[in-house]
Amino acid sequence: MLFSALTSAGGRTARTAAGLAVLGGLVYLVGLLLDVVALVRFPDDAARTAVHAAVDLVLAAALLPGGVLLLRHDPLGRVGCIAGSATAIVATLTSLLLAATGLASVDLGGPGDLVAGGVAALFVVLPPAVVTLALAVAAPTARWCGLPVPGRE
16 A cells, blocks of 8 residues: 555655645644743743754744645655654654653653653654655655656656
């Protein structure tokens, strides 16, 4: 099923990547709003919450316009989807690494949990980010944007 989606020529690949990017961007936008609430509610943990808010802002700023522009056949939309999903993957793995090494704590009692999302992020964030990245870099998505595809004429 995934292979056929990656080789389709009818725009399904690009539309799916765009839809996932917009949904991911909305999730990060909600996360940003929750970070603002956490900053007000837990001012003692402002530094870690501010870092998380900055990451959410960057991801929402890449994924939301990326998805919309990709739906409009704009190559910059493809770049936004690729950059946003790759950044989400790196941020999730970095957060997990920090939690595993003890540099960030997961105590389920404060906003520090937002930074060190832990193992749950592997199951919630990583799969859609990986699928979005795979669909955005696929040749049919490049063709959808009017870009030349190596090996094809």
